[in-house]
Amino acid sequence: LKVDSGLGRGGALPGDWQRLVDQAAAAQSAGHLDVTGVWSHLARSNEPGHPSIAAQTATFDAAVAYANSAGLEPCHVHLANSGGALASPDTWFTMVRPGIAIYGVTPFPDGASPVELVPAMTLRATVALAKRAPAGLGVSYGHTYTTERETTLALVPLGYGDGIPRHASGRGPVLVGGQRFRIAGRVCMDQFVLDVGDAAVHAGDVAVLFGRADRGEPTAYDWAVAADTIGYEIVTRLGARVSRTYVGEVAR
Ligand SMILES: Cc1ncc(COP(=O)(O)O)c(C=O)c1O
Structure with missing residues (x-):
């Protein structure tokens, strides 16, 4: 299940989250599906320290807590892309989804990276x-x-x-x-x-x-x-x- 914690793109907005979770929990109890993951995506992870990162993380935390309270126990809980994975440990949860860092290219606009990246592509x-x-x-x-x-x-x-x-x-x-x-x-x-x-x-x-x-x-x-x-x-x-x-x- 995807929550829109503040990117304004895919996922259920916080106002729709409880309804989505309740319906998914009911469908899971009825044996129709298994909720294996809860996830979201960051808007400004390439700006470490930007307040939107902490705000999205808090929104995501609350969404995961609600899913748990509804009886869902997703084993995959993920929020971070490359920027979060490299520079914002609070966004790591159970896994991360780096894209550009896998290419060995920095997501940060100044070209720097707190972790050495080796370009994979020539x-x-x-x-x-x-x-x-x-x-x-x-x-x-x-x-x-x-x-x-x-x-x-x-x-x-x-x-x-x-x-x-x-x-x-x-x-x-x-x-x-x-x-x-x-x-x-x-x-x-x-x-x-x-x-x-x-x-x-x-x-x-x-x-x-x-x-x-x-x-x-x-x-x-x-x-x-x-x-x-x-x-x-x-x-x-x-x-x-x-x-x-x-x-x-x-x-x-
Ligand atoms: C949902 C989602 N997760 C992860 C990524 C990877 O982002 P990045 O390449 O900044 O690590 C993207 C990139 O488009 C994405 O859309």
Whole structure:
């Protein structure tokens, strides 16, 4: 049974909770169902200490207490998502439901985390083309970027059709050959361009869009900042054309 403790989304509002619990308890007594869980979801767990967390926890506590008083003994009682699991122990109950933390990406808007998170996901592509270009060349749709001097342009075959945010045009960070570059000009449907200067970048080189900071790679958080969004959107929006390779424990 889900109580809406203050997110204003799914679940029964506190004013409807007693009726829901009473009916569920009656249905359970009649052998029609077993209530195995009571749960709710936090609105602002990515703001540790925000008063809404304590308020929702108190509302949830009261809802669980009412369910118990009605004879329900759910074994799963859960409220916390990643923010709660990482920073608000009062929200833990019998289990937690981390989503973004499982990706190793922080839910907190400043990019920090009280518990070290290791990104589980790396997005790589292979440079499709690298060519010398003269100064003054307009790059990609709308020519929002122009080369300042003779340079090398590298074409990376990922675009908004794959889930690369077009909003990251001119900003998205990419690591090639140990050097970090920013997208030059607009992200297209299937590709974008890097201006790599005089770096020795060639077709076939690996371009890392996001991965692990401890390997010098940009992170999903860096992309979230570049695209004016949240890390959640960066790691979940990749399309079907991006092939997934599972490594480590999950690969076995
Ligand atoms: C009901 C519910 N529980 C848990 C989560 C996981 O949240 P997070 O990714 O912030 O840990 C979500 C995320 O959408 C959710 O909707």
